[in-house]
Structures are given as structure tokens and as C-alpha cells.
Amino acid sequence: MQEILDAILSGDATSADYAALALPESYRAVTLHKDEEQMFAGLASRDKDPRKSLHLDDVPLPELGPGEALVAVMASSVNYNTVWSSIFEPVSTFGFLERYGRLSPLTNRHDLPYHVLGSDLAGVVLRTGAGVNAWKPGDEVVAHCLSVELESPDGHNDTMMDPEQRIWGFETNFGGLAQIALVKTNQLLPKPKHLTWEEAASPGLVNSTAYRQLVSRNGAGMKQGDNVLIWGASGGLGSYATQYALAGGATPICVVSSPQKAEICRAMGAEAIIDRSAEGYRFWKDENNQDPREWKRFGSKIREFTGGEDVDIVFEHPGRETFGASVYVTRKGGTIVTCASTSGYMHQYDNRYLWMSLKRIVGSHFANYREAFEANRLVAKGKIHPTLSKVYALEETGQAALDVHHNKHQGKVGVLCLAPQEGLGVRNHELREQHLTKINAFRDI
Ligand SMILES: NC(=O)c1ccc[n+]([C@@H]2O[C@H](COP(=O)([O-])OP(=O)(O)OC[C@H]3O[C@@H](n4cnc5c(N)ncnc54)[C@H](OP(=O)(O)O)[C@@H]3O)[C@@H](O)[C@H]2O)c1
Numbered sequence: 001m002q003e004i005l006d007a008i009l010s011g012d013a014t015s016a017d018y019a020a021l022a023l024p025e026s027y028r029a030v031t032l033h034k035d036e037e038q039m040f041a042g043l044a045s046r047d048k049d050p051r052k053s054l055h056l057d058d059v060p061l062p063e064l065g066p067g068e069a070l071v072a073v074m075a076s077s078v079n080y081n082t083v084w085s086s087i088f089e090p091v092s093t094f095g096f097l098e099r100y101g102r103l104s105p106l107t108n109r110h111d112l113p114y115h116v117l118g119s120d121l122a123g124v125v126l127r128t129g130a131g132v133n134a135w136k137p138g139d140e141v142v143a144h145c146l147s148v149e150l151e152s153p154d155g156h157n158d159t160m161m162d163p164e165q166r167i168w169g170f171e172t173n174f175g176g177l178a179q180i181a182l183v184k185t186n187q188l189l190p191k192p193k194h195l196t197w198e199e200a201a202s203p204g205l206v207n208s209t210a211y212r213q214l215v216s217r218n219g220a221g222m223k224q225g226d227n228v229l230i231w232g233a234s235g236g237l238g239s240y241a242t243q244y245a246l247a248g249g250a251t252p253i254c255v256v257s258s259p260q261k262a263e264i265c266r267a268m269g270a271e272a273i274i275d276r277s278a279e280g281y282r283f284w285k286d287e288n289n290q291d292p293r294e295w296k297r298f299g300s301k302i303r304e305f306t307g308g309e310d311v312d313i314v315f316e317h318p319g320r321e322t323f324g325a326s327v328y329v330t331r332k333g334g335t336i337v338t339c340a341s342t343s344g345y346m347h348q349y350d351n352r353y354l355w356m357s358l359k360r361i362v363g364s365h366f367a368n369y370r371e372a373f374e375a376n377r378l379v380a381k382g383k384i385h386p387t388l389s390k391v392y393a394l395e396e397t398g399q400a401a402l403d404v405h406h407n408k409h410q411g412k413v414g415v416l417c418l419a420p421q422e423g424l425g426v427r428n429h430e431l432r433e434q435h436l437t438k439i440n441a442f443r444d445i
Contacts, residue, residue: 001027001179004072005418008124018126018137023070026058029116029178030397032085037092050086050405051398059116062174062182065106066130069185071141073123073417074197074425076176077388078397079205080236080342083405085117085170086398090345093117096171103149103164110173118177119145119169122191122201122425123418132185140191140427143183144372145205147172158218159368167205167366176201177397179418189373192380194431196423198414199386199439203240203379206412208367210240211375213337214315215248218371219364220337224249226312229302229329231322233270234261236404237339239387239411239442241315242268247383253302253311257407264410267441272305274298283325290348295328302329313337320344332357339364382435387411389442391422411442 001024007013032053040048064070085093093115101111125139135141148155148162155162169175174182191200213219214228222228228245232238233254245252246269253272254265262273281298285291302311310331316323319341326336327349336359341347354361367375378384391414392400403409416422426432432439 001418004126005420008072008074008418009424013138015136015138018124021126023061023126024180026060027179028056028394029059030118030394031055031057031059031114031116032093034094034113034115037088037094040087045087045089046406048087048089050083050401053086053088054117054398054401056395056397057114059114061180062109064127064129064182065109067132067184067186068129069125069132069135069183069188070127071121071123071143071181071183072126073121073176073178073181074419075122075201076118076178076415076417077120077202077204078400078404078413078415079119080340080404081119081167081170081205082117082177082397082401085115086401087405093170096166097173100166100172112173116173116175116178117169118175118181119167120201120204121176121181121183121417122197123181125188126180128185135185135188139188140425141188142191142200142204142376143168143176143181143187144189144208144367144369144376145169146187146366146369146372147184159370160212160218160365177394177415177417179394186369189376190380191425192376193428194382194426194435195379195386195439197419197425198391198416198422199388200425202386202388202412202414203375203384205366206236207240207379207384208372208375209339209364210237210244210315212367212371213237213339213364214241214244214313216367216371218368219362220313220315220335222248222250222313226250227253227306227309227331228313228315229253229255229311229326230315231255231318231326233273234264234410236387236412237317238315239264239268240384242270243384246270251306253305261410264442274301281325283321290324292328292350295325298325299329310334317341318343320347323347324349327359327361328353330357330359333359335360335362337362337364382431385435385438385441387442388414390414391416
């Protein structure tokens, strides 16, 4: 492993040098253990502690299949799916691995008693499998997390529609929170040259998701001038949605839960910011009943920022807690676009406000190959920036996941895998200099 790292740090190793490097038989990886699936049974979600379920193990290097690559991972990031996996909610991820394992002898490699997590990476290609021409050892890359088989015509227009669509490192094994990862080469994208390894590893999953959900015609198809209500605007998804709204000539109305998070939204350039904690919204009167007066109070607050207009798009992901309010505050003909249900997936809303006002609810999930490419291209061009706030060592991934689980983080949380320290991997210093303030906007707040 040291030889691989030395080659990467030297900055001048050739593709032939990388191809000549011996690969280790095992590598260090953040894992879940199948025999611990029930370890949190009976506990409330909040009390399930990722530090207990996430392990740092030596695991064998998987066999490389056709169309795949082994990548030396310099850095990765924590996504909310790392949290879901680590607390075994809403289901244990080992069920995903078992199902995937039944598909073919090749996918059977994924069905193991341990699960290497992680749906983001920045690193260097070590080996490519049969049939791979576009990538070679030594290429500096990031990976998006869409794993598809594409054997069915269902996925041929929009790769997210593939019946065998999976999220790599969540529904497949050999993820990015490790020293080496196994990906399909169609997941690979060029690493943005002006970013460090940890910065480059942080946007992938959330940036691509926000791109499809908000910008793509497969999602809300945002246009110039739209008012966009963004829940959790300083969080993983929201910090990219806010940037897309601003870059696309729309007006983000950012919802956050503290003055500190409001400050981050201001640093991104947003002006309309609602602190939901300070306003004390109680959309639910009790477990089963919502309070439409609170929806109305929330709507009035939005109108204060928009000169009386309602929102064209709601960027939804909190789910049960906010969905009734989201449907209510959307303008006539507007769109509620949802990709998650953090606070609960059994939503309740007053359907009269939906049908009488001809609103649409659109479901969105990650991004297709092309959308992931477009989202990464915008990062590489310095038009969308990483929102990295804090970086942890690989052995501290449990703590990093706990921070995200308890909503103590800002933007994205990074993890160093092979990288011995932060700040390495920048190849275009000039472009970096141009955007340094924005790149660091989430740091030290
Ligand atoms: N389908 C997909 O492809 C996809 C992709 C990425 C993420 N997701 C899902 O989307 C959700 C958010 O992911 P993320 O990476 O953005 O997580 P995150 O970094 O934790 O950010 C979510 C933000 O939402 C806000 N929030 C949380 N609970 C809320 C509630 N009850 N009411 C209002 N706001 C609330 C919080 O902001 P404030 O406290 O500041 O309001 C929080 O910072 C997760 O469930 C994740 O699994 C889905």
C-alpha cells in the first residue's frame, strides 16, 4: 500500500508505473458486520450509535471483473446513507447485498458477511478490467455512485430507470470508505483539478442528486426567476441546491435551524433565509394531526422575502415533518420535488391544495450517468463548489457519521482514506486561487 501511496504522492508516476505496482492482498475498510444487524434492536433511532456498528477492518481485495476498476482511494465522504446503513434503518443493507449476489456469479462477490460502505471517492485508478478503454492506471478520478447493469431497455433512455439500479457502497459492496474501492468504470469521472482529494470526494452523491432533483428536466426543471424553497439549505443536499438556484438565476428561500447555518447560506450568496428553530414552527399538533395555521404562518414568512409570491419549487427531503407544509406553500401549478424522508416516510398532506391548485409532486433519486457527469463538470469548471466543513481520519468514520446523524455538521463531512493529510492533490492552482473563498465557505464556521 505504501508503494501505491508513494506513486500518488510523487505526482509524476506514469500509467506504466501504476500498472507495474503489485496490488496488496488486503486493504483497510470501514465495514458493517452482518452478525451485528440486530445490535440496536429496541433503541430509538437517535440512540443508535454509528461508532458502535462501524468497524475498521482488513478485508481481502475483491477480484476485478470486466468493465470494472480498482481505485486507490485518497479521500471519501460521509453521506446520510452511511448513517442509514450504520443504524440498520429503515432496513439492514445486507438484504441488498444478498439480492445483488443472486443476480450473477460476478455480483455474487458482493454478498459477504461484511459490508464496505461509502458512496463517494477521489483517487487514482490502479487496474481496469476487460473491455475498458476510456480509463487506465494512473488516471485521477472521482466516482459517482450509480451502479446499473443496463441489460434491460427500461434503463436505456435514463440510466436511473434500470431495474437493477443500485447505489454503490450502500446497495453494493466495496464502497469508498476504504483504501481501495471497486467500481464499474462507467461510474468514473475526471477529478476536478483545482480541488484537494478531500474536496473532490465530497460533492459526488449530493451534488448529482441536487442536480437531477432541481435542475434536470427529470426533476423540477428549475428556470430563471423561480422561487425555490430549500429545506436544510446548509446541509449536504441543500448546500448544492442553494448553489444551483443562485447559479441558475432563481431565488433560493433557505430554511435552516440556527444562526450559524443562516450565516453559511449568506456566505453562499442567499438572502432569503428562514431559521425554523427561531420561528418555532410546529407543523404537527400531535402524532397524527397537522396544524394548517402553522403552514399558513410559514407561507406568510416566505412571502415576506418574495414580495408576496409563493414558491415555484419546494426542494423536499425532510419528509413527514415538513411535507404537509411543503404542499401548502407551493404556488398554483408549482412542483414539490422529493428525494427522501429523513423524518419519516409516511407523508400526510391535504390533497385539496394539490389538485385544486394543479401542483405536482415529483419523485427523484440520485442521478443518471449524464446528470452525474454534468454535475461534476460544473464543479470542475468552478461554477459549483464543494461544501466541505470538516475532515476526519478513516478510523474516525464512526464519529463523522454520528455528527451527521445528530445534525451537528454543516455541508459535507470528508474522510481521509490513503491521503496522509489534508490539502493534497491540487493540480490547477490558478483555478483554485480564483475560487478559494467559495471553496472554503463552509470551513471554520
Ligand atoms: N434519493 C437520493 O438520491 C438521496 C441522495 C442524497 C440524500 N438523500 C437523503 O436526503 C436526506 C438528506 O440528506 P443530506 O445529505 O442533505 O443530509 P444532511 O446533510 O443531514 O442535511 C439535511 C438537512 O435537513 C434539515 N432537516 C433535517 N431534519 C429536518 C426536519 N425534521 N425538518 C426540517 N428540516 C430538517 C437539516 O437542516 P436544518 O437543521 O438546518 O434545518 C439538515 O441539515 C437524507 O435522508 C438522505 O438519505 C437521498
